[in-house]
Amino acid sequence: MSDAVVTPLEGVFAPLQFPEPGAPRQLNYSVAPKMSADGSVAGDFLEVAMGPQHPSTHGVFRMDVVLDGERVVKLKPVFGYLHRNHEKIAENASYLGSMPYTDRLDYFCSMTNNWAYALSVEKLAGLQPPERAEYIRIITAELTRLVNHVCLVGFLLQDMGALGTPLMYAFREREKILDLFEALSGSRMMCNYMRFGGCRVDLPAGWLENAKQVVENFPRFLDDFENLLSANEILIARTQGVGALSAALAINAGVTGPLLRACGVNYDLRKVDKYGIYERFDFRVPLGDHGDVYDRYMVRVLEMRESLKILRHALRDIPSGPIMDPKAKIRGFRPKIGEVYGRIEGPKGELGFYLISDGGPNPYRYRVRPPSLINLTILEDMCLGRNVSDVVVILGSIDIVLGEVDR
Amino acid sequence: METLEQIKGRITAIIPGARVDLIPNECPSNQPSLLIDQEHGVRIAEFLRDDPQLRLDYLSNVTGVDWPDTIVKEKVKVMKLVEGVETEVHGVVERKKQGYLEVVYHIYSIAHKHGPVIVRLRTNDRNVAVHLPSLTPIWRSAEFQEREIYDLYGVIFDGHPDLRRILMWDGFEGHPMRKDYVEPDDYEYEPTPHDEVLERARSHQARNAVL
Secondary structure (H helix, E strand, C coil), X not given: CCCCCCCCCXXXXXXXXXXXXXXXXXXXXXEEEEECCCCCEEEEEEEEEECCECHHHCCECXXXXXXXXXXXXXXXXXXXXXXXXXXXXXXXXXXHHHHHHHHCCCCCCHHHHHHHHHHHHHHHHCCCCCHHHHHXXXXXXXXXXXXXXXXXXXXXXXXXXXXXXXXXXXXXXXXXXHHHHHHHHCCCCCCCCEECCEECCXXXXXXXXXXXXXXXXXXXXXXXXXXXXXXXXXXXXXXCCCCCXXXXXXXXXXXXXXXXXXXXXXXXXXXXXXXXXXXXXCCCCCCCCCCCHHHHHHHHHHHHHHHHHXXXXXXXXXXXXXXXXXXXXXXXXXXXXXXXXXXXXXXXXXXXXEEEECCCCCCCXXXXXXXXXXXXXXXXXXXXXXXXXXXXXXXXXXXXXXXXXXX | CCCHHHHHHHHHHHCCCCCEEEECCCCCCCCCEEEEXXXXXXXXXXXXXXXXXXXXXXXXXXXXXXXXXEEEEEEEEEEEEECCEEEEEEEEEEEEECCEEEEEEEEEECCCCEEEEEEEEECCCCCCCCEEECCCCCCCCHHHHHHHHHHHHCCEEECCCCCCCCCCCCCCCCCCCXXXXXXXXXXXXXXXXXXXXXXXXXXXXHHHHHC
């Protein structure tokens, strides 16, 4: 090869420059000197962008982390990569027109998103779903909770390095529930099932038997799962005492859902608001003690067991009858002037919809209260002083879905 | 829980000079709200959080709402010369009603398990006096939500620790959730530096399209 041949990359990248011994240190923007007490440079703070394309961020999400060695000294979450202004689109669509769009908020839990939106509009327009529709809503919402929690545990273990196996176990169970959703609504994930004042279609023939079968088999899977995980040495080492959160800070920062209950705060909207017909069901609210990642994992596993209790009860007692409020109008739906805030206990926390009606066919203001976004407020507080590997686990335990964070 | 009238009475008794108005809500949801003034906003929020009877320790939801300027037509009687005789006739007077930006806070109590108490703050207008006190020092949960309202509506929260854009990118111009926002026809149009091309490029920008 002659000397005249130039490789294409030459000239594109500047050649590496090594500083002269004793020369002043050249610092680029991402490195700041860490000064020791006597004024000499004792090391570097390193600024690292974790994400947006990073497998542990569960989507397109970035954390600007400043590191002192392996320790986190500052962390700023950056998001908006998936922002499509859901609220503006909904303000320009009819009330029913944004129902399919709510599926895309938190795409793991489309049934609870539907329910939260339907509940808010029903409060605004004064509609009351009939008995059977309320039962169907509770059944689908609790199945959604199972889907969400079981996947979260799978992803959390994936983040800890248990590649594949727990997640595949979780997805196998999720698939059985998604089959039920497909039989019910025609779609596995984007269900678009609830309507204002009821549900879109009635249960197909044989659905209840299939659902009972899934619910009967689920505890056996949970026992297996827990036998493998709950006392696992690696899981305990990676999660206990990691990301601990105090109850006072959690309440002040608006943290809701399993995160709040892992801190020992007894606040479950199914018990507090008693929306739907939850007061008829006998279930307990699992609480944590330390507020760390292990407690969040445990609270979710126990919540699944309580959900199964509700499901068994609801599948046994579901009455026959209509599934739509006869007062509900599909066409020409114009609620009176006013405003409403409706909220439900979604699998990730309090999911609320705030609507202002000006008497027109579309909402004047449509606001989603996204639990994932607000639970991220205390991400920095939980990560400070921890290692980078813990940041991944802590983020995994918050349970975010970027479709909901960015909206 | 106390009614909003009682809360209003206690606020005005404890905080001298505070102006609190009750905003009714006629629809079936029956969620009336309190409009509080900007100067005493933080003080009132502190009272709501710390009062032992209310203990509203959990701020759930913060919403921005845009109410644009409207033109109100009023029928008035005016004196007018009709064929040399001054007579009273009906006329229509158009009056501009100043628009404003509004921030709505839904506050609950986890300690007493009651709520919501809905509190509103309003700016004086939509363009210049868009400052409101930030309630983030009282409730941390307002941090990201107030940033979002700053980003999408352009309300400037005084006292917010970290007021930056949150969903739109840095360098974005305008506030997309406002009712009169016109989106540019091409976000990614990159002009080449020639006179007539630059002229054309300007028409692609939102603020020029409005003017």
